[in-house]
Amino acid sequence: MRYLTYEPLSPEEWHREVMDEHSGASVEFLGVVRRLENGVPIEYLEYEAYVPMAEALLERLIQQAREQFGLSRVYFRHRLGAIRVGEIAVIIGVHAPHRAEAFAGCQFLLEALKRDIPIWKVSAR
């Protein structure tokens, strides 16, 4: 698995990525498990995925985002399994020449995740 993992996520690996000299903008999104799920306090949220399809779709979407927004670097990780409140479920980081493409590229990947990538919140406890 390249983009999905059952291990805890940390943005440190992404933060160590050196920026290309022609990139002036870096945008990072972190999605974190919140205390309230549908108004009910929880400790964990559990995610599952259709792994081979999610990986293949992500591979293609990331390539599309690189070309469409001129991104020099993309980092995408989604955690699966039980994730505790306050822990990171997803990291999306991009480098681009200018701010507009960086925001657009990061949001393009996030909206694609929310719409198309076969990952589900399957239970909260």
Place this chain on the structure above:
Amino acid sequence: MRYLTYEPLSPEEWHREVMDEHSGASVEFLGVVRRLENGVPIEYLEYEAYVPMAEALLERLIQQAREQFGLSRVYFRHRLGAIRVGEIAVIIGVHAPHRAEAFAGCQFLLEALKRDIPIWKVSAR
């Protein structure tokens, strides 16, 4: 100076900020000095500011962004003086309940910076 500094910037201070339990989204923007300034290779870009006005305007804009987008945390730092290629000129980080407010709040502050905050690139060398 609270938001402006002549020291090198690192996002580590922002990364150590703990997220509120009701925030599920973190968005961070880094603006970095690029090799080419108007097509010419440079080593440094020098910034100056009208410091008291910039600080006062930022204070007000950050307060406005907090209220308008429900941001639970905002981090804003802009470096002044000579900044080398590849080094960070500005960091804007926000935490919000959901992704839409987090992106909107971060972009609101960045666009306000680009339009209204009295900071200038004064020379490149």
Place this chain on the structure above:
Amino acid sequence: MTISLLVFAHLKPILGAESRPVSLPEGATVRQLLDCLLTEFPALSEWLPSVRVAVNCEYAAPDTVLHEGDEVALIPPVSGG
């Protein structure tokens, strides 16, 4: 022919398993597979309007023709992130 059917999330209890082989006439389409499943699992009808189908890891239209050994997945609305 036989295809391999995968289901996820809240569809699992309805079909009673995560994965199962399904026998279909040669040349059957995605739509025909769904019709077969609805007959066998009437509780699926509530969910089907929001379910998308993937064939071999690609979203597929209802008139997509299936082939022996295809991996067909019922994809309920996703909720990652």
Place this chain on the structure above:
Amino acid sequence: MTISLLVFAHLKPILGAESRPVSLPEGATVRQLLDCLLTEFPALSEWLPSVRVAVNCEYAAPDTVLHEGDEVALIPPVSGG
């Protein structure tokens, strides 16, 4: 009355200094200050259309009335970030 004028970035060489006191008649407005400066520094005319004025650290309209001791800044287009 006397106000304190501040200039930034590429306006500095035109006015020859970053900061200077300017004497004005009582009740003078931002617009009158700019007219005085244009008379003294004709080279300013090229820049003035894009310059905003701040009085005591707030952007101010041309008809803003100035007072003794005000800090008035000429703000050329900003380029932070």
